[in-house]
Amino acid sequence: LALFASGSNDKTVNMWQLTNKPIPVIEIPASSIEDDCTEKALGQRCFDMVAVIEMNSHVNSVDFNNSHDLVVGGSDKMVRAFAQKGLQFKELAVSPMKGHVYSVASVEFSRCGCYLVTASIDGSVIVWDYLTGEMINRPFHLSSQGGRAARFSPSTDCLALGGNDGKAYLWSIHSQSISYAFPGHIESVNCLAFTPDQEYLATGCAAGQIKLWKINPACSPCQLLLENIHDLGVISCDFSQSFTKDKVSSVRTYRLATGGNDCIIRVFKMWPIDDLVVKAEEVFFMRGHGGSITHVRFSNKSSNVLASSAIDRTTRIWNMQNGQCLNVLSYHKNQVTCCAFSPDSTLLATGSLDSSVVIWAVPKVISLQNKYETDSREKHAVDSGEALDLDSLSLEDVQLDDLVTAFKRNSTEIPNHMICPITQQIMIDPVICEDGFTYERHAIRAWMVNGRNTSPITNVPLASTHVVPNATLQVEIKQFLLG
Incomplete structure (x- = not known):
């Protein structure tokens, strides 16, 4: 008997027995109607490359605004801005925006698209007037330990900032100062996400914790603690831009996606049970990436679609109704560090350590398919307190x-x-x-x-x-x- 073993990122080791028996192969004619229909449907679900932007440095973060302008943060310490001109992206006059002295770790537009926040690996944060390319504030540091995560609130009145000291901060745009500090993580805060109604802030840390904080008004302690949801730390998190609201109690239910160094993506639903406590339930988890997850982002228009990037050089598109993988995007020659949908969800940008940004056209059939599945499930919904008979x-x-x-x-x-x-x-x-x-x-x-x-x-x-x-x-x- 001949045996060999294989190990995988899905945490399993399999033993295989080799035999001399041939593997059966089943074919159907190329003229098959069923296969022809499959090929047509497949073409409708493909993500076509719109453009490839070659950069002069590693790409760490990307984001779109409502006009399809794209900003890119990289290891060259600068933020570059591009505008879509037909099928091409041309660098704007305000680009590059200079102010950081180390690599730019994250970039994000405000919802209105007029402001931009950038954070560097040394922990410095800058808010920019995107229309002029000028800094609104001088670069500032959260603490002596710095931090790399920064997100705009939906209302654009404040920033959420993650610190290497284990704290998360709210920074007021109006006063240009820290308005609140959330304590408690035992390791550095790697990621943050606001609920779409700006009621809560989720923070994820290098110890594998997710915490949920009340921010309207801001208060501590945390309303929810999820321990050890990812081995070796939570790297990225994002809330769906839509939520459900109970018609009787008016309780809102949110969806949060998380990605970690364990190559797994998890999706939770969360809802408050009173003013002090929020409950959470894991809906499903997705495997498929062959390396650590670097970024997760919900589609803005159809929140039933999630994009994830990883160090395995791929970006995956997931159906948030059933956790199934819809597409695997492969182009980059090095780790894919980031991904971002345009606000209208017609474009997806992916950035990589191969110093390139790829712009993909999101197929309409994916949004339509997910809308149909959502409507179908809502129509035949089973109450959460009932078992499916x-x-x-x-x-x-x-x-x-x-x-x-x-x-x-x-x-x-x-x-x-x-x-x-x-x-x-x-x-x-x-x-x-x-x-x-x-x-x-x-x-x-x-x-x-x-x-x-x-x-x-x-x-x-x-x-x-x-x-x-x-x-x-x-x-x-x-x-x-x-x-």
């Missing part, structure tokens, strides 16, 4: 994605052959690829679309892009979920 349903009565959603609330024990090797999620539409292995349809299609012509498992070149529905496994998954 599957006993009286047959396989024909229920959609597989609904079963998956219900199953995630109650169990995590899923047979390995039902999990897609690419997304590490239970499959909804399993298909057999030319390499003989079964994958989630959209995952293997995204793999192929992004220029990969080898098997995700064996790394052997694929002779065909045709796939066949694995109807037997799909029925087995339904039966398993129905119990």
